[in-house]
Amino acid sequence: MRLPPGAARLLVPPTHRFVTALQQRRSAARTPEQLENKTNGKLQRQICEVVLDHFEKQYTAELGDTWATVRDVLTYPLCWQYAILLNKFSPSPELENTLRVKGYYPAFQGPLPYLPSSLKCYIRRLPGKFPAQKHQAGKLKEYYLLNAASLLPVLALEVKDGEDVLDLCAAPGGKSVAILQCASPGHFHCNEYDDLRSRWLKQTIESFIPGAIIDLMTVSKLDGRKIGDLKPELYDKVLVDAPCSNDRSWLFSSDIQQATLRLIQRNELSALQIQLLRSAIKALRPGGLLVYSTCTLSKAENSDVINLILNTYSNVMPVDLSEMAKAVSQEFTFLSGTQQHELMVLPEKGKTWGPMYVAKLKKT
Numbered sequence: 001m002r003l004p005p006g007a008a009r010l011l012v013p014p015t016h017r018f019v020t021a022l023q024q025r026r027s028a029a030r031t032p033e034q035l036e037n038k039t040n041g042k043l044q045r046q047i048c049e050v051v052l053d054h055f056e057k058q059y060t061a062e063l064g065d066t067w068a069t070v071r072d073v074l075t076y077p078l079c080w081q082y083a084i085l086l087n088k089f090s091p092s093p094e095l096e097n098t099l100r101v102k103g104y105y106p107a108f109q110g111p112l113p114y115l116p117s118s119l120k121c122y123i124r125r126l127p128g129k130f131p132a133q134k135h136q137a138g139k140l141k142e143y144y145l146l147n148a149a150s151l152l153p154v155l156a157l158e159v160k161d162g163e164d165v166l167d168l169c170a171a172p173g174g175k176s177v178a179i180l181q182c183a184s185p186g187h188f189h190c191n192e193y194d195d196l197r198s199r200w201l202k203q204t205i206e207s208f209i210p211g212a213i214i215d216l217m218t219v220s221k222l223d224g225r226k227i228g229d230l231k232p233e234l235y236d237k238v239l240v241d242a243p244c245s246n247d248r249s250w251l252f253s254s255d256i257q258q259a260t261l262r263l264i265q266r267n268e269l270s271a272l273q274i275q276l277l278r279s280a281i282k283a284l285r286p287g288g289l290l291v292y293s294t295c296t297l298s299k300a301e302n303s304d305v306i307n308l309i310l311n312t313y314s315n316v317m318p319v320d321l322s323e324m325a326k327a328v329s330q331e332f333t334f335l336s337g338t339q340q341h342e343l344m345v346l347p348e349k350g351k352t353w354g355p356m357y358v359a360k361l362k363k364t
Contacts, residue, residue: 045077045252046252046254047075047251047252048250048251048252048253048254048256048259050253050256050259050260050263051250051251051253051259051262051263052075052251054263055071055247055251056071058298059071059297062297062298062299063297063335066335066346069346069348069349070297070346070347070348070355072349073347073348073349073352074247074248074251074347074355075251077252078127079127079349079352080127080129080352081123081124081125081126081127081128081148081351081352081353082128082129082130082145082146082147083107083121083122083123083145083146083147083148083151083353084099084104084121084122084123084130084143084144084145085119085120085121085143085144085145085146085151085174085177085178085181086120086121086122086142086143086181087140087141087142087143087144087177087181087208088118088120088181089140089180089208089209089210089213090140090141090142090208091142092142095142095143096120096122099122099130102124103124103125103126104122104123104124105122105123105124106120106121106122106123107121107122107123107148107151107331108121108151108155108328108331110327111327112155112324112327112328113158113323113324113327114155114156114158114324115155116181116182116183118181118182119151119154119155119178119181119182120181121148121151123148123331125350127352129145130143130145132145135203135206135207136207137206140207140208140209140210141207141208144174144177144178144204144208146174147295147353147354147356148331148332148353149332149345149353149354149355149356150174150175150178150295150356151175151178152293152324152328152332152343152345152356152358153175153239153241153291153293153356153358154175154178154179154182154239155324156291156321156324156358156360157179157237157239157289157291158237158289159179159182159183159185159237160183161183161184161185161186162184162185162186163183163185163186163236163237164185164186164187164188164189164234164235164236164237165179165185165187165188165189165235165236165237165238165239166189166191166227166231166234166235166237166238166239166280166283167179167188167189167190167191167239167241168191168224168227168238168239168240168241168276168279168280168283169191169192169193169224169240169241169242169243169276170190170191170192170201170241171192171194171197171198171200171201171204172197172200172201172204173190173200173201173203173204173205173208174204175239175241176188176190176201176204176205177204177205177208177209179239180208180209180213184213187216187217187218188216188217188218189217189218189220189231189235190205190217190218190219190220191219191220191221191222191224191227192220192221193221193222193223193224195221198221201219202219205217205219224240224276224279224280225272225275225276225278225279226279227279227280227282227283228278228279228280228281228282228283229279229282231283232282232283233282233283233284233285233286234283234285235283235284235285235288236284236285236287236288236289237288237289237290237291238280238283238284238288238289238290238291239290239291239293240273240276240277240280240290240291240292240293241293241294242272242273242276242277242292242293242294242301243269243272243273244269244273244294244295244296244298244301245262245266245269245296245298245301246295246296247295247296247297247298247355248295248355250262266298267300269300269301270300270301270304270305273292273294273301273305274305274308274309277290277292277305277309278309281309281313281316281363284363285363286315286363286364287362287363287364288362288363289319289360289361289362289363290316290360290361290362290363291358291359291360291361292305292306292357292358292359292360292361293356293357293358293359294356294357295354295355295356295357296355296357297344297346297355297357301357302342302344302357302359303338303339303342303357303359306341306342306359306361309361310361315363315364316361316362316363316364317361317362317364318339318340318341318359318360318361318362319341319360319361319362320340320341320360321340321341321342321343321358321359321360322340324343325343331351331353332345332351332353332354333345333346333347333348333351333353333354334346341359341360341361342357342358342359342360343356343357343358343359344356344357344358345357345358
């Protein structure tokens with residue numbers, strides 16, 4: 001679907017003054033590290049004004065004054081922080097020493113309800129990204145770069161050795177890799193329906209997981225909405241890291257027509273997310289745990305979806321996440337007023353993790 005000629009131009013709001021003022025204010029407040037990043041060629045990407053205007057209206061209504069703080073982080077990549085998840089299958093003491101020298105420290109230090117000693121993730125307060133490792137066939141990478149909030153759904157899932165686990169929407173594979181840092185599932189099923197993302201998932205798994213373990217896994221391209229019917233009550237734990245309106249990436253859409261189309265189709269995402277959750281519930285054994293996550297602030301894709309599920313299923317119960325939230329509150333900022341079974345990580349200066357919504361459910 002393409003918009004008529006000129007239609008995208010008509011949809012561009014007059015927010016030039018707002019964006020220019022925002023960028024000028026930040027230029028005056030850059031740290032030496034940020035200036036160094038810019039000198040090294042890491043220039044700020046262009047903000048998509050169509051998306052920014054849409055978010056401005058929606059999130060001001062949903063988040064109030066909190067949105068201004070979040071917006072200042074999301075629209076300024078030079079302040080973003082990146083976490084480093086170490087790969088236990090390719091250990092490197094030298095790497096850990098290097099990270100500590102550079103000011104990195106463990107992101108999770110307890111007392112969390114679930115924190116395997118084999119899960120090692122390092123962060124630091126300063127912005128900037130550690131150099132990424134290239135994919136090399138037959139050689140495992142030593143670490144995975146990610147948003148530290150992406151590990152909260154994995155910690156909430158509490159995977160234990162021998163359990164059967166389904167990662168329903170697994171690409172690009174960071175959470176699948178993290179699950180395998182935590183435990184050795186009896187059977188681990190990673191699924192990704194989209195063809196391009198499925199190839200991305202397979203490459204990630206090959207880059208981080210030994211072949212002997214991959215041979216014991218299932219990596220599939222099934223329609224996630226149908227897995228529940230195909231594999232009823234087969235799994236102890238299910239992760240639904242659902243397709244969503246990715247706030248960070250959407251703000252920097254380079255194609256205005258594509259961005260406009262995304263915003264038009266945004267209302268359809270919650271229906272897909274509900275279908276995926278229904279499928280996940282069918283695939284879950286009684287007594288099993290389900291974790292739902294997204295990387296959007298949108299209430300329609302987060303709490304509204306979970307509330308509908310809880311109001312529909314008498315055999316699905318919320319599971320309290322407040323203890324986990326309290327244990328990591330020093331490194332993550334959470335939206336206040338959420339229910340005990342859900343978390344919303346809000347990016348702020350010095351703790352730019354998120355957005356990340358997490359909800360935890362149990363099938364009785």
